[in-house]
Amino acid sequence: MPLKVEFQFDFGSPNAYLAEVAIPGIERRTGVKFEYVPVLLGGIYKATGNMSPFDSLRGIKNKPEYQALETQRFIRRHNITKFRQNPFFPVNTLMLMRGAVAAQFEGVFEPYFRAAYHHMWEEPKKMDDLEIVRNAFISSGIDIDRLIARAQQDDVKKRLIDLTNDAVSRGAFGSPTFFVGKEMFFGKDQLRDVEDSIVEQTRKPVPKTA
Template identity: 55%
Template structure:
């Protein structure tokens, strides 16, 4: 039996970017491919009554400062020196996430994700601007205009809504969220637990 590992992601979350950067290390060590599932974080927040940390913790003395410290520690530990907080934050990611579904349908979600993560959290681009979106993907060798047009198709919109609804039904309330089979883990800080759970499943299959 093969272990299933899913990664609920949205480009709008800096912690999702940081987790994304570490995932290849886990895949290499375990030999297990992690499946990226595009979901709309705003939809998850609306369905669960959650908010982004910048809003939820804004009135808690010291909490945002500690979050920034924790991010700095994570960056230092994993040598993620290309990370930059997007100067346009928060960016509306509806176009980006629909584009991710379109890219998945086309069979090139992996390349799409690399470009989108880099654009959002290394190059600080305003990726909710259709022209910036199309130009960014064109420059990366993908068909930005096709992705832009495809993002308006009903099947793409429906898949994103379905992914988001399913994530909420499974217990997700934010991103990054991971599922190892049906076991849920939230946050980049749980990546060690994700890897442990994967290894536990692998041992049980032997």
């Protein structure tokens, strides 16, 4: 069976955005395509008792500054030029994540995904305001009204909940989370290990000689 590699994301995570920018390079080098899996980060936090770095780092001396330094190092390493901090962060992404599942069901996930990330982290907007969301996606050529309507259907809502619960049951506690086969990796800074694991698990065994 081909190796299954998952990228579990929530549009509200800046680290998931930064990690995704590096994924195409890994795909080119390894020949393995990532599966993009929408999850509800808020649901994962609630199920695991975790919290966002925005909350967990508050009031800690020096650590937030170091985290910001590590982010800048990652941005330079991967030559990321479009990222902008969203002034409305944190943003409630329930509407966006249901839209991602609806877009997968409707076969328009790639343009929807690119537009969502663009308006969240490249030209940042308050992407939990319905009218702002509509105008943003319309400007990107997305039939957002169709997807908003589709996102209200029970199969979409159930699918997102199921994906989130499955992530937690397999060990996830935040985003971005990666699964390479059964191996889990958390955070953008683990991408080197993700790539190493892909190479290791797809390496063809050397035939034994008599």
